[in-house]
Amino acid sequence: MQMTWRWYGINNDDITLDHIRQIPGVTGIVWSLHDKVAGEVWEEDRIKETMDHIRSKGFNGDVVESVNIHDDIKLGNENRDKHIDIYIDTIRKLAKAGVKVICYNFMPVFDWTRTNLYQELEDGSNALYYEKKLVEGINPKAIADLILGGAGGKTMPGWEPERLGKLEELFECYKDVDEDTLFENLRYFLERIIPVCEEVDVKMAIHPDDPPWPIFGLPRIIRSRDHIRRFLDLVDSPYNGLTLCTGSLGPNKANDIPAIIREFGDRIHFAHIRNVRIYENGDFIEVSHRAKDGNVDTVEVVKVYHEMGFKGYIRPDHGRHLWGEEKNCRPGYGLYDRAMGIMYMLGVWDLLDKQKEEEQR
Numbered sequence: 024m025q026m027t028w029r030w031y032g033i034n035n036d037d038i039t040l041d042h043i044r045q046i047p048g049v050t051g052i053v054w055s056l057h058d059k060v061a062g063e064v065w066e067e068d069r070i071k072e073t074m075d076h077i078r079s080k081g082f083n084g085d086v087v088e089s090v091n092i093h094d095d096i097k098l099g100n101e102n103r104d105k106h107i108d109i110y111i112d113t114i115r116k117l118a119k120a121g122v123k124v125i126c127y128n129f130m131p132v133f134d135w136t137r138t139n140l141y142q143e144l145e146d147g148s149n150a151l152y153y154e155k156k157l158v159e160g161i162n163p164k165a166i167a168d169l170i171l172g173g174a175g176g177k178t179m180p181g182w183e184p185e186r187l188g189k190l191e192e193l194f195e196c197y198k199d200v201d202e203d204t205l206f207e208n209l210r211y212f213l214e215r216i217i218p219v220c221e222e223v224d225v226k227m228a229i230h231p232d233d234p235p236w237p238i239f240g241l242p243r244i245i246r247s248r249d250h251i252r253r254f255l256d257l258v259d260s261p262y263n264g265l266t267l268c269t270g271s272l273g274p275n276k277a278n279d280i281p282a283i284i285r286e287f288g289d290r291i292h293f294a295h296i297r298n299v300r301i302y303e304n305g306d307f308i309e310v311s312h313r314a315k316d317g318n319v320d321t322v323e324v325v326k327v328y329h330e331m332g333f334k335g336y337i338r339p340d341h342g343r344h345l346w347g348e349e350k351n352c353r354p355g356y357g358l359y360d361r362a363m364g365i366m367y368m369l370g371v372w373d374l375l376d377k378q379k380e381e382e383q384r
C-alpha cells in the first residue's frame with residue numbers, strides 16, 4: 024500500500040507540499056492540471072513542472088486524478104475520435120513523465136453531487152451533505168449554482184462553469200442516452216485507449232458514480248457490484264481497472280463494500296477511503312474516517328486491503344471541515360480531517376502488520 028494525498032497544484036491549493044510532508048506515511052501526491060477542461064491538450068512542460076515540484080519535496084507523482092472525459096466521448100457522437108486522440112496524447116505524455124495510474128469517471132453532465140457543502144454536524148464541524156428529496160424536486164441548474172456558488176471561486180473538478188453554463192443544451196444531448204448506450208460508449212473509448220495503456224504501462228482506474236444512483240434522469244453506470252463486473256468485462260485487461268471509492272459506493276446500503284474489494288481486488292489500482300452516515304430517509308452526510316461514526320466499516324475495508332497484500336495507492340477521500348478551515352479550503356478537501364483519516368488508516372494497517380509479524384515468528 025502506498026499512502027497518497029490529493030493536492031490541487033502549484034498556486035492552486037492553500038495546503039502546500041511542505042504541509043503534507045508533515046503528515047506521517049504519505050509518499051505520493053495525487054495531482055492534475057486543474058485548469059484544463061475536458062478535451063484540452065496537456066502540454067509536456069506543464070506536466071514536467073508539476074512532477075518536478077512534487078519530486079523536489081520527496082514525493083512521487085504516480086497518480087493523476089483526473090483526466091476528465093469530454094462529453095462527446097460519453098455521448099458517442101461524431102467528434103469522439105478527435106477527443107479520444109487528445110486523451111491518448113495525454114496518456115502518452117503522462118507515461119513519459121513517470122505517471123502510473125490515471126483516475127477518471129464516466130458520469131454524464133454532473134460529477135459528484137451534494138445539496139449542502141457545509142452541513143453542520145453535532146460536534147460543530149461541517150461536511151458535504153446530500154438531501155435526497157431536494158435533488159428529486161429541484162432543477163439541475165439550481166444544483167449547479169449551489170455547488171459552484173459554494174466553492175468560493177475555486178476550481179472544482181467536474182464542475183467547470185464553462186460546461187455547466189450550457190446545461191440545457193447538455194441535457195438535450197443526453198436525452199436518448201440510457202444505461203446500455205453509456206456502457207457501449209465507454210466500451211468504444213476503452214477499446215481505443217487500453218492497448219496504448221498496455222504499451223506505455225499506465226493503468227486506468229475509473230471512479231464510481233457519486234451518489235451511486237441515477238440523478239435528474241441521467242444514467243449512472245459505475246455504482247454497484249453488478250455494474251462494476253459489467254464494466255471490467257468491457258475490456259478484460261489489468262490496465263482497465265478501478266478507483267474503489269468507499270465514499271461513493273457507501274450511500275447505497277446494498278453495496279457490500281468489503282465483498283466488492285475482495286472480488287475485484289486485482290483490478291483495484293487506487294483506493295479512496297471515506298465514511299458516510301446514511302439517514303433513514305436516504306439522506307447522507309460525510310463523517311470522519313472512524314468506522315463508528317458512519318455506515319462504512321472502514322476498519323474492515325483497511326483489513327481487506329491488508330489481507331490481499333494491496334500494493335496500490337490509497338488516499339483519504341473527502342474530510343469534514345474543521346476549526347474554521349472551510350473559509351480557505353475546497354469543499355471536502357481540508358487539511359485536518361484528511362490528515363486524521365490517514366493516521367486512523369495507518370493505525371489499523373500498522374497493527375495488522377505487527378500481528379502478521381508476530382504470527383510468523
Ligand SMILES: [Mn+2]
Nearest residue numbers: 268271295340
Ligand atoms: Mn472518491
